[in-house]
Amino acid sequence: MLDKYERLILKVLQKDGRASTQELSDAVDLSPSPVWRRVKRLEDDGYIQRYAAIVDSKKLGLGAFGYVQVSLVDHSENSITIFKHFVHKSEQVLECASITGDFDFLLKIVATDPEALEEFIMKHMLRLGVVRNTTTTFVLRRIKSSGALPVDM
Amino acid sequence: MLDKYERLILKVLQKDGRASTQELSDAVDLSPSPVWRRVKRLEDDGYIQRYAAIVDSKKLGLGAFGYVQVSLVDHSENSITIFKHFVHKSEQVLECASITGDFDFLLKIVATDPEALEEFIMKHMLRLGVVRNTTTTFVLRRIKSSGALPVDM
DNA sequence: CTCGAAATTGGCAAAATTCACTGCAATAGG
DNA sequence: CCTATTGCAGTGAATTTTGCCAATTTCGAG
Incomplete structure (x- = not known):
């Protein structure tokens, strides 16, 4: 299903939805290209529905x-x-x-x-x-x- | 407090937290630089707390x-x-x-x-x-x- | 109310950084 | 040994960020 990198990526992106491939790469300790492929897959497969700005009520x-x-x-x-x-x-x-x-x-x-x-x-x-x-x-x-x-x- | 552009920007960014300055510029009908300044201000002043990926439970x-x-x-x-x-x-x-x-x-x-x-x-x-x-x-x-x-x- | 100076703000352009995205050889894992 | 995936490098583009000038608004003096 999801490997440990994908899980880590999801975790990071939920906290910082604007993390770039490079930042994710550092955080997850995996080089940019496989990270990028994973993010794309997570988006395409619907794991990531969208991105949002969290606003102070x-x-x-x-x-x-x-x-x-x-x-x-x-x-x-x-x-x-x-x-x-x-x-x-x-x-x-x-x-x-x-x-x-x-x-x-x-x-x-x-x-x-x-x-x-x-x-x-x-x-x-x-x-x-x-x-x-x-x-x-x-x-x-x-x-x-x-x-x-x-x-x- | 907030002008109409800032309100519009917040509205858009809540729906698409990854909208670029250019995209916001188009959506809000204001040239990129004032849009950029506004986004920065909204972030610095804490109106935008953070960005997040919305994940499918x-x-x-x-x-x-x-x-x-x-x-x-x-x-x-x-x-x-x-x-x-x-x-x-x-x-x-x-x-x-x-x-x-x-x-x-x-x-x-x-x-x-x-x-x-x-x-x-x-x-x-x-x-x-x-x-x-x-x-x-x-x-x-x-x-x-x-x-x-x-x-x- | 009018006029004009000051301050704010918008738009344009350029710079510099960063970013997304793509092949390909090296590598790892089964 | 074969398949899948990684890491690297490169490229072209998109993005962020800054400075400057023009336009607009604000506001007070007359």
Whole structure:
């Protein structure tokens, strides 16, 4: 599957997505050409989906995070479509997953402040007409965020 | 604070962290040099914290995600330190936040499969001796993940 | 409100570095 | 001994980075 070099490369690239072939070569202790071939393969085969700049939320004035559990009024095709569409078009929804338990979805929401967060839920989410019930959990402090995926070694 | 070009640049770089100055220049409709200066400023001022490769979890054999709410046995300095240390050293813990509500922390965990996820909680987290209680919510399907932060425009 | 000086910012061009990418001989591993 | 992979070297291109001048905006004095 993945050899030790590929695993190392993934590890490094998750921490520094702009590492050049040369830098990777140094970090991984393998000459540039095989490193380059591996990176290319990792990209082509979809191990690396894309690259992204990680932005400081506070600097952007986004000081409030919350997790919102959502249950829908029904589970018709239509309701689900409406809700998913809302999730995808709303930039404030950072993550969304369907989950086990009493609720259908768990969303991670960002906003400038707690009031704005509540407003988002009230004014936008509940107005969809497909949401039966929600439970909001506010983030007091972010201890760890967007940790890299573990690459077994 | 941030002008419209900087906001656009952030928007693009969150989607493509490897966009070159030239590419940004085209996307933002501003010549390369001011674009370059802006990117540099965004990096130096900490708006851009770092760059990262986004890796496909399934390809790595990581097929199980879960959200785990955790409450500690007490809130002594010591217990909190132990728990936080565990969170930071555990690669399987992708996110952690202290939260409002009945629990103290909400963690996002990844594992190869549900059993491995449960094992992680049982064998590793509960063995810390500082965890009183946990509630695990399994992710059935990821609808949206790691969406870029909204940059007001 | 107008005018003009100062400061900021954009655009162009050039330089220098670095980078991606490709053959090929050497090498290692089975 | 054969196959797969490495390391090296080279090449051409793309990228970053800097300096300079023009354009634009800002802002205060009149």
